Amino acid sequence: xxxxxxxxxxxxxxxxxxxxxxxxxxxxxxxxxxxxxxxxxxxxxxxxxxxxxxxxxxxxxxxxxxxxxxxxxxxxxxxxxxxxxxxxxxxxxxxxxxxxxxxxxxxxxxxxxxxxxxxxxxxxxxxxxxxxxxxxxxxxxxxxxxxxxxxxxxxxxxxxxxxxxxxxxxxxxxxxxxxxxxxxxxxxxxxxxxxxxxxxxxxxxxxxxxxxxxxxxxxxxxxxxxxxxxxxxxxxxxxxxxxxxxxxxxxxxxxxxxxxxxxxxxxxxxxxxxxxxxxxxxxxxxxx
Numbered sequence: 001x002x003x004x005x006x007x008x009x010x011x012x013x014x015x016x017x018x019x020x021x022x023x024x025x026x027x028x029x030x031x032x033x034x035x036x037x038x039x040x041x042x043x044x045x046x047x048x049x050x051x052x053x054x055x056x057x058x059x060x061x062x063x064x065x066x067x068x069x070x071x072x073x074x075x076x077x078x079x080x081x082x083x084x085x086x087x088x089x090x091x092x093x094x095x096x097x098x099x100x101x102x103x104x105x106x107x108x109x110x111x112x113x114x115x116x117x118x119x120x121x122x123x124x125x126x127x128x129x130x131x132x133x134x135x136x137x138x139x140x141x142x143x144x145x146x147x148x149x150x151x152x153x154x155x156x157x158x159x160x161x162x163x164x165x166x167x168x169x170x171x172x173x174x175x176x177x178x179x180x181x182x183x184x185x186x187x188x189x190x191x192x193x194x195x196x197x198x199x200x201x202x203x204x205x206x207x208x209x210x211x212x213x214x215x216x217x218x219x220x221x222x223x224x225x226x227x228x229x230x231x232x233x234x235x236x237x238x239x240x241x242x243x244x245x246x247x248x249x250x251x252x253x254x255x256x257x258x259x260x261x262x263x264x265x266x267x268x269x270x271x272x273x274x275x276x277x278x279x280x281x282x283x284x285x286x287x288x
Contacts, residue, residue, distance in 0.1 A: 041251045042241050043073040047090070051082025051114045054089045060255040061093045065100050070253060072102040072245035074237050075122060081113030081135065084189055091196070094121025102244035106237035107131045107228070112216050116227070117193060120200040123244065125228040126237040127219030134222060136197065137214035138190045140182055142168045201226055 043064040047057060064073050075094065081087070097103055098121065105122035107115075112135035119125050119133075127133055149155070149171055156171040167178045174182070190212060197208045203226050211217075211225065222228045230236070242250055 039069065039251060040245075040247055040249075041067075041070050041253045042238060042245070042247070043067070043070040044076060044238075044252050044254045045073060046076045046078070046255065047115070047118060048078045051079055051086040051090075051118075053083075054086040056256065057090050058093055061090075061097055064255065065097050067253075070101065071247055071250065072104065072241035073097060074234070074241050075103060075105045075118070076108060076234060076237075077105060077111040077115050077119055078108040079112075079115035079118070080110050080132075081115055081117075083114070084138065087114035087117040088192075090118045091121040094118065097121075098123050102241055104237045104241045104244065106232075106234045107133060107219065108234075113137065117196065119228075120196055124230065124237075124240060126230050126232045126240070127222060127228045128233060129218060129220040129231055131219035131222075132216050133219060134211065134215060134217035134227060136190075136193060136208075136212040138186045138193065139214075140168075140186055142174065143170050144173055145170050146172055197227070 045057070045060055045064065064070055094103055103122045105111075105119040105125045107119065107125065107127040108131065109128075110132045111119055111127065112133050116133050116136065156169075158166045158169065160166050164178065164181060167174070167181065194205070194208050194212050197203060197212075198205050201208075211227075217225065217227065219228065219231060223231055230240075232240075238252070242248065
């Protein structure tokens with residue numbers, strides 16, 4: 001009886017291994033996660049989550065640009081926004097890439113604020129009818145722990161080189177002059193966002209200013225407003241990339257590559273650390 005049980009478990013194990021192997025092979029035929037591609041390919045760059053760091057994305061974009069087998073790139077965005085500098089840096093790199101090969105943006109469920117800013121770097125932008133996008137605006141949130149610190153008996157003194165050096169300090173409220181100073185900075189960065197939309201989407205300045213009040217739009221609304229080009233899903237964007245690059249068939253090369261459990265764990269810790277750091281660097285592109 002035990003022998004038959006052992007044989008049965010062994011057979012089941014072999015079946016599982018065979019199916020796993022076939023699954024890996026099938027996945028490889030559709031998506032190549034490595035960077036050694038022999039034939040024409042389309043690069044898939046996934047930008048996900050709150051934008052807190054651009055280093056990896058910039059490396060991927062350079063790889064996509066230099067890889068001669070990759071004839072076009074689809075940028076898949078699932079992001080509610082984040083740091084101003086991160087969004088601007090990725091956008092700028094996309095504008096360089098699109099001079100070399102077609103770049104098509106595919107919006108997922110959310111591509112708002114900084115996520116929308118990045119999308120402006122593509123040759124064409126696709127969104128789903130229900131995609132949340134827009135949210136054109138800038139927000140600065142400054143925590144104030146003064147009352148809590150007072151209850152705990154904690155006091156902070158600042159020795160500073162100028163009146164604005166500790167602007168936004170968490171141990172006191174803003175002064176009137178500081179509030180005016182920060183508002184000017186927010187307005188300045190908003191106009192950078194607005195001017196980028198005007199340039200890339202060929203829309204009148206006054207129209208974009210009206211839209212730049214922090215509202216989010218559905219993909220369907222964004223299409224009517226001229227903020228995106230077409231309604232469609234990821235595969236529609238892939239088909240468009242093939243069309244723009246003159247390809248009938250192409251392997252899809254996905255960036256970033258899938259990571260193991262330990263790599264993910266370390267990455268999560270770094271991600272949380274960056275989010276915490278962003279809370280105390282409070283200027284970022286607003287998201288819903």
